[in-house]
Protein backbone atom coordinates (compact mmCIF):
# COMPACT_ATOMS: atom_id res chain seq x y z
CA UNK A 1 0.00 0.00 0.00
CA UNK A 2 1.40 3.39 -1.05
CA UNK A 3 1.78 5.83 1.86
CA UNK A 4 2.01 8.81 -0.49
CA UNK A 5 -1.21 10.28 -1.91
CA UNK A 6 0.45 11.26 -5.22
CA UNK A 7 3.74 11.98 -7.02
CA UNK A 8 5.67 8.98 -5.76
CA UNK A 9 5.58 5.61 -4.07
CA UNK A 10 6.56 4.80 -0.48
CA UNK A 11 5.84 1.33 0.82
CA UNK A 12 6.33 0.28 4.43
CA UNK A 13 6.74 -3.48 4.69
CA UNK A 14 6.60 -3.43 8.51
CA UNK A 15 9.05 -5.50 10.54
CA UNK A 16 10.94 -8.06 8.50
CA UNK A 17 12.81 -9.42 11.56
CA UNK A 18 11.67 -10.28 15.04
CA UNK A 19 12.98 -8.33 18.04
CA UNK A 20 15.93 -10.61 18.85
CA UNK A 21 17.09 -11.03 15.23
CA UNK A 22 16.92 -7.26 14.68
CA UNK A 23 18.82 -6.67 17.95
CA UNK A 24 21.45 -9.18 16.93
CA UNK A 25 21.99 -7.45 13.57
CA UNK A 26 22.17 -4.08 15.32
CA UNK A 27 24.92 -5.37 17.65
CA UNK A 28 26.95 -6.95 14.86
CA UNK A 29 26.71 -3.91 12.58
CA UNK A 30 27.50 -1.44 15.33
CA UNK A 31 30.70 -3.28 16.22
CA UNK A 32 31.91 -4.28 12.74
CA UNK A 33 31.15 -1.42 10.32
CA UNK A 34 33.84 1.26 9.76
CA UNK A 35 31.81 4.08 11.32
CA UNK A 36 33.03 7.64 11.06
CA UNK A 37 31.54 11.08 11.38
CA UNK A 38 30.35 12.45 8.07
CA UNK A 39 31.53 15.78 6.66
CA UNK A 40 29.01 17.88 4.80
CA UNK A 41 29.26 21.34 3.31
CA UNK A 42 26.59 23.72 4.64
CA UNK A 43 26.48 27.36 3.56
CA UNK A 44 30.01 26.91 2.22
CA UNK A 45 31.37 25.62 5.54
CA UNK A 46 32.57 22.13 6.38
CA UNK A 47 30.43 20.63 9.13
CA UNK A 48 31.12 17.34 10.92
CA UNK A 49 27.89 15.52 11.68
CA UNK A 50 27.08 13.95 15.07
CA UNK A 51 25.65 10.92 13.34
CA UNK A 52 28.20 8.42 12.02
CA UNK A 53 28.14 6.87 8.57
CA UNK A 54 29.71 4.09 6.53
CA UNK A 55 29.52 3.59 2.76
CA UNK A 56 29.47 0.31 0.90
CA UNK A 57 29.38 -0.48 -2.78
CA UNK A 58 30.17 -3.15 -5.30
CA UNK A 59 33.83 -3.04 -6.31
CA UNK A 60 34.70 -0.17 -8.63
CA UNK A 61 31.86 2.20 -7.81
CA UNK A 62 33.02 5.61 -6.54
CA UNK A 63 30.46 7.22 -4.24
CA UNK A 64 30.10 10.95 -4.87
CA UNK A 65 28.12 12.75 -2.21
CA UNK A 66 27.99 16.31 -0.91
CA UNK A 67 30.59 17.40 -3.40
CA UNK A 68 33.28 14.88 -2.52
CA UNK A 69 34.19 11.36 -3.56
CA UNK A 70 34.03 8.97 -0.63
CA UNK A 71 35.82 5.69 -0.53
CA UNK A 72 33.32 2.85 -0.39
CA UNK A 73 34.10 -0.18 1.75
CA UNK A 74 33.49 -3.77 0.66
CA UNK A 75 30.30 -5.52 1.83
CA UNK A 76 30.66 -7.20 5.22
CA UNK A 77 29.04 -10.66 5.71
CA UNK A 78 26.08 -9.19 7.66
CA UNK A 79 25.50 -6.42 5.12
CA UNK A 80 25.68 -8.83 2.19
CA UNK A 81 23.16 -11.08 3.97
CA UNK A 82 20.81 -8.15 4.65
CA UNK A 83 21.11 -6.87 1.08
CA UNK A 84 19.97 -10.25 -0.29
CA UNK A 85 17.07 -10.40 2.19
CA UNK A 86 15.94 -6.86 1.29
CA UNK A 87 16.25 -7.61 -2.44
CA UNK A 88 14.12 -10.75 -2.05
CA UNK A 89 11.40 -8.91 -0.17
CA UNK A 90 11.29 -5.79 -2.35
CA UNK A 91 12.02 -7.36 -5.75
CA UNK A 92 14.59 -4.60 -6.32
CA UNK A 93 18.37 -4.84 -6.60
CA UNK A 94 21.05 -2.58 -5.21
CA UNK A 95 24.76 -1.94 -5.71
CA UNK A 96 25.49 0.30 -2.73
CA UNK A 97 24.47 1.14 0.81
CA UNK A 98 24.78 4.14 3.09
CA UNK A 99 24.68 3.10 6.74
CA UNK A 100 23.74 5.72 9.34
CA UNK A 101 24.29 5.42 13.09
CA UNK A 102 22.24 7.76 15.30
CA UNK A 103 23.53 7.49 18.88
CA UNK A 104 20.24 8.74 20.38
CA UNK A 105 17.16 10.77 19.49
CA UNK A 106 19.14 14.02 19.65
CA UNK A 107 20.59 13.07 16.27
CA UNK A 108 18.46 13.00 13.13
CA UNK A 109 18.47 13.93 9.47
CA UNK A 110 17.01 17.16 8.16
CA UNK A 111 14.74 17.57 5.13
CA UNK A 112 16.34 16.34 1.91
CA UNK A 113 15.74 14.28 -1.22
CA UNK A 114 18.01 11.47 -2.29
CA UNK A 115 18.36 12.86 -5.78
CA UNK A 116 22.12 12.90 -6.18
CA UNK A 117 23.20 12.77 -9.83
CA UNK A 118 25.23 9.64 -9.08
CA UNK A 119 22.04 7.71 -8.21
CA UNK A 120 19.97 5.98 -10.88
CA UNK A 121 16.91 8.19 -11.28
CA UNK A 122 13.61 6.72 -10.07
CA UNK A 123 15.27 3.51 -8.84
CA UNK A 124 14.02 2.32 -5.48
CA UNK A 125 15.82 3.10 -2.23
CA UNK A 126 15.24 0.56 0.54
CA UNK A 127 15.66 1.69 4.13
CA UNK A 128 16.08 -0.89 6.88
CA UNK A 129 15.87 0.26 10.50
CA UNK A 130 17.55 -1.49 13.44
CA UNK A 131 17.37 -0.32 17.04
CA UNK A 132 15.33 2.53 18.47
CA UNK A 133 11.96 3.16 16.85
CA UNK A 134 11.91 6.61 15.23
CA UNK A 135 9.42 8.86 13.47
CA UNK A 136 9.97 9.54 9.76
CA UNK A 137 8.22 12.13 7.58
CA UNK A 138 7.69 13.02 3.96
CA UNK A 139 6.90 16.60 2.91
CA UNK A 140 5.67 17.56 -0.54
CA UNK A 141 7.98 20.11 -2.19
CA UNK A 142 5.17 22.19 -3.68
CA UNK A 143 2.38 22.36 -1.11
CA UNK A 144 4.05 21.12 2.06
CA UNK A 145 1.64 18.22 2.60
CA UNK A 146 3.17 15.89 5.20
CA UNK A 147 2.97 12.12 5.65
CA UNK A 148 4.48 10.58 8.80
CA UNK A 149 5.13 7.05 9.94
CA UNK A 150 7.06 5.13 12.60
CA UNK A 151 10.12 3.16 11.58
CA UNK A 152 10.17 0.13 13.86
CA UNK A 153 13.11 -2.05 14.92
CA UNK A 154 13.50 -4.31 11.88
CA UNK A 155 11.17 -2.16 9.77
CA UNK A 156 11.66 -1.89 6.01
CA UNK A 157 10.63 1.14 3.93
CA UNK A 158 10.94 1.52 0.16
CA UNK A 159 10.83 4.87 -1.69
CA UNK A 160 10.62 4.67 -5.47
CA UNK A 161 9.30 6.16 -8.74
CA UNK A 162 9.12 9.99 -8.65
CA UNK A 163 9.25 10.21 -4.83
CA UNK A 164 12.60 12.04 -4.73
CA UNK A 165 11.44 14.54 -7.40
CA UNK A 166 8.38 15.69 -5.48
CA UNK A 167 8.93 14.88 -1.80
CA UNK A 168 11.59 15.55 0.79
CA UNK A 169 12.01 13.28 3.81
CA UNK A 170 13.45 13.71 7.29
CA UNK A 171 14.22 11.82 10.46
CA UNK A 172 13.09 14.30 13.16
CA UNK A 173 15.05 14.60 16.38
CA UNK A 174 13.38 13.53 19.62
CA UNK A 175 15.01 14.29 22.97
CA UNK A 176 12.98 11.51 24.64
CA UNK A 177 14.73 8.74 22.71
CA UNK A 178 17.88 7.54 24.49
CA UNK A 179 18.55 4.40 22.47
CA UNK A 180 20.69 4.23 19.32
CA UNK A 181 19.49 3.27 15.86
CA UNK A 182 21.19 2.04 12.71
CA UNK A 183 19.60 2.71 9.34
CA UNK A 184 20.76 1.02 6.15
CA UNK A 185 19.75 2.70 2.89
CA UNK A 186 20.30 0.40 -0.07
CA UNK A 187 20.73 2.33 -3.31
CA UNK A 188 21.51 1.97 -6.99
CA UNK A 189 24.47 4.05 -8.13
CA UNK A 190 25.13 4.79 -11.78
CA UNK A 191 28.20 2.83 -12.87
Ligand SMILES: O=C(O)CCC(=O)C(=O)O
Pocket residue numbers: 098100109114127136151169170171183185
Ligand atom coordinates in the same frame (compact mmCIF):
# COMPACT_ATOMS: atom_id res chain seq x y z
O1 LIG B 1 17.70 7.23 8.97
C1 LIG B 1 16.76 7.30 8.16
O2 LIG B 1 15.74 6.64 8.31
C2 LIG B 1 16.86 8.20 6.97
C3 LIG B 1 18.17 8.15 6.26
C4 LIG B 1 18.15 8.94 4.98
O3 LIG B 1 17.20 9.57 4.63
C5 LIG B 1 19.33 8.92 4.12
O4 LIG B 1 20.35 8.31 4.46
O5 LIG B 1 19.28 9.52 3.03
Ligand SMILES: [Fe+2]
Pocket residue numbers: 112113114169
Ligand atom coordinates in the same frame (compact mmCIF):
# COMPACT_ATOMS: atom_id res chain seq x y z
FE1 LIG C 1 17.37 10.14 2.58
